[in-house]
Amino acid sequence: MADLKVLVLVKQTFNTEARIQLTGDGGIDDKGIKLICNPYDEFAIEEAVQMKERGDASHIRLLTIGPDKAVEALRQGLAMGADEAVRVWDDALAGADGGSIANVLAAAIKKYEWDLLLCGKIAVDDQAFEVPGRLSVLLDTPVINAAAKIELADGGVKVTRDTDAGTETLLTKLPAMITTEKGLNEPRYPPLPKIMKAKRKPIEDLSLADLGGDLVKQMISVTGNELPPERSGATMIKGSAAEQAAELVRLLKEEAKVL
Amino acid sequence: MASPVYVYAEFDAKGLRKTTRQVLTVAHRIAGGGDVVAVVVGPADASAVTGAGVSSVLTIQAPALETYTAWAYAKALAGAVESNGVGSVLLGCTSQGKEMAPMVAQRLGLALVADVTGTQGEGGEMTYVRPIYAGKALSQVKPAEANYVATIRPNAFPDHAGDGSAEVKAVEVAFDEADSRVTVESLEVKASERPDLTEAEYIVSGGVAVGSAEGFKPVEEVADALGAAVGASRAAVNAGYIDVSNQVGQTGKTVGPQLYIALGISGAIQHLAGMSTSKCIVAVNTDEDAPIFKAAHYGIVGDLFEIAPLLAEEIRKAKA
Numbered sequence: 001m002a003d004l005k006v007l008v009l010v011k012q013t014f015n016t017e018a019r020i021q022l023t024g025d026g027g028i029d030d031k032g033i034k035l036i037c038n039p040y041d042e043f044a045i046e047e048a049v050q051m052k053e054r055g056d057a058s059h060i061r062l063l064t065i066g067p068d069k070a071v072e073a074l075r076q077g078l079a080m081g082a083d084e085a086v087r088v089w090d091d092a093l094a095g096a097d098g099g100s101i102a103n104v105l106a107a108a109i110k111k112y113e114w115d116l117l118l119c120g121k122i123a124v125d126d127q128a129f130e131v132p133g134r135l136s137v138l139l140d141t142p143v144i145n146a147a148a149k150i151e152l153a154d155g156g157v158k159v160t161r162d163t164d165a166g167t168e169t170l171l172t173k174l175p176a177m178i179t180t181e182k183g184l185n186e187p188r189y190p191p192l193p194k195i196m197k198a199k200r201k202p203i204e205d206l207s208l209a210d211l212g213g214d215l216v217k218q219m220i221s222v223t224g225n226e227l228p229p230e231r232s233g234a235t236m237i238k239g240s241a242a243e244q245a246a247e248l249v250r251l252l253k254e255e256a257k258v259l
Numbered sequence: 260m261a262s263p264v265y266v267y268a269e270f271d272a273k274g275l276r277k278t279t280r281q282v283l284t285v286a287h288r289i290a291g292g293g294d295v296v297a298v299v300v301g302p303a304d305a306s307a308v309t310g311a312g313v314s315s316v317l318t319i320q321a322p323a324l325e326t327y328t329a330w331a332y333a334k335a336l337a338g339a340v341e342s343n344g345v346g347s348v349l350l351g352c353t354s355q356g357k358e359m360a361p362m363v364a365q366r367l368g369l370a371l372v373a374d375v376t377g378t379q380g381e382g383g384e385m386t387y388v389r390p391i392y393a394g395k396a397l398s399q400v401k402p403a404e405a406n407y408v409a410t411i412r413p414n415a416f417p418d419h420a421g422d423g424s425a426e427v428k429a430v431e432v433a434f435d436e437a438d439s440r441v442t443v444e445s446l447e448v449k450a451s452e453r454p455d456l457t458e459a460e461y462i463v464s465g466g467v468a469v470g471s472a473e474g475f476k477p478v479e480e481v482a483d484a485l486g487a488a489v490g491a492s493r494a495a496v497n498a499g500y501i502d503v504s505n506q507v508g509q510t511g512k513t514v515g516p517q518l519y520i521a522l523g524i525s526g527a528i529q530h531l532a533g534m535s536t537s538k539c540i541v542a543v544n545t546d547e548d549a550p551i552f553k554a555a556h557y558g559i560v561g562d563l564f565e566i567a568p569l570l571a572e573e574i575r576k577a578k579a
Contacts, residue, residue, distance in 0.1 A: 016528070127391055133362045143330075167446070168446050245570045
């Protein structure tokens with residue numbers, strides 16, 4: 001029976017069905033958008049909760065960077081089974097780049113004891129795949145990305161994942177850092193009693209002043225956003241199956257020029 | 260003297276990855292006539308890169324690099340760049356590149372521009388275009404400093420025409436035991452005669468409508484006629500009809516072929532996120548309201564089992 005302390009990083013993002021619109025000055029409009037816990041982070045929370053249920057983990061702490069509404073994402077994780085949560089916020093963090101986010105997370109993480117650090121492989125909003133890799137260097141802990149399966153083995157962890165090269169099984173010692181891929185598990189929908197109970201679980205609020213150091217440094221800026229051109233919809237090809245096949249190939253050759 | 264622009268030379272079982280040649284195109288745009296230096300990490304053959312259109316090739320070899328692990332390879336790349344003189348570092352946005360890049364950026368204290376699909380401007384004024392929100396929007400970003408790390412999406416840029424014969428320089432990077440903390444227990448390679456999905460010019464994909472593993476045969480027939488890679492929707496993979504290595508989509512592979520033929524795929528947002536930048540999209544589906552028809556350039560409302568063999572035959576005739 002392992003007694004692992006698990007730290008799970010969580011980000012609150014737009015829901016994945018959200019229709020993206022721009023504001024007048026080229027920013028992304030968040031008016032009326034329903035926010036959710038980044039789906040990839042849900043796999044991380046669920047994995048930690050399952051480890052606790054198996055007796056492999058003894059404590060789960062969630063950590064997020066976000067304004068007041070980010071508390072909802074933490075409450076969801078607490079309802080799923082995490083023990084406590086930490087939220088870091090400071091107005092200086094609005095629009096902070098990946099490097100700054102990683103610095104702030106590292107400073108917060110260093111305040112707590114942990115054996116296993118989990119988070120989603122990417123956030124569905126910026127899709128940068130940046131923060132875990134940066135954190136890995138800041139914490140001097142090699143990160144294993146996109147885990148499809150995580151098993152504890154011999155004082156360490158065995159992780160299976162799919163890459164361009166094929167299916168890889170990696171071994172690492174604890175403390176370990178792992179990011180999660182969709183399909184790692186099926187995140188639970190907590191029942192109402194657990195949601196109510198979660199309201200009494202502690203959430204610690206930290207500001208940049210609590211973390212010390214010069215952590216926010218903008219190395220990259222977004223100069224604008226664009227929506228991709230509207231698709232006018234497909235040219236539908238009619239006729240018998242044989243006619244459709246012939247016409248399609250003709251169009252691919254003569255019009256699209258891809259054959 | 261301007262800093263060199265570095266390109267991580269990535270290899271797979273077949274040799275130098277096509278994506279690396281595309282990364283070189285972007286590297287030369289940034290370098291604007293200056294030096295582009297390839298970096299080869301581990302046991303790969305540097306001579307595969309000397310004629311790719313670079314001024315020199317740096318190689319790093321060490322026991323820690325015998326097999327790829329992100330931590331050790333990123334440390335090697337960052338170490339080589341540091342010892343040769345820091346400049347921008349470009350990698351393909353592949354499995355390797357996307358996980359190495361933020362570690363390299365952190366080690367070198369540089370910004371990261373991830374998953375670049377376009378560039379605007381030139382040289383020091385270059386801004387980058389990258390997709391966000393599953394491709395529902397495109398962000399324009401600009402690094403604050405002259406040097407940065409960037410990952411380039413496969414098939415978003417043309418291949419750089421190789422030339423020249425660059426010199427190869429071995430570089431020493433120190434590793435300690437801690438750098439081998441992650442070890443590879445096994446790697447199950449999916450060998451295939453077909454092109455790599457993420458680099459393929461032609462892809463034919465099947466959805467759960469194929470109904471079984473056997474149901475992929477018509478998909479494969481069209482792929483064979485085109486010399487294409489075979490893709491699949493998440494639903495088809497989950498149903499066990501085909502291996503996960505064929506999965507195209509937000510949690511599978513991101514592809515950008517010249518031609519993407521979707522057979523029996525409805526077109527969920529997560530699937531589109533993986534293939535919407537394909538130059539030409541063809542959809543075949545029995546449901547005329549399937550969302551894929553909004554994203555496709557050409558559509559056929561029909562049964563893939565009826566259409567696919569006829570399509571394969573027409574393609575063979577056209578190519579004869």
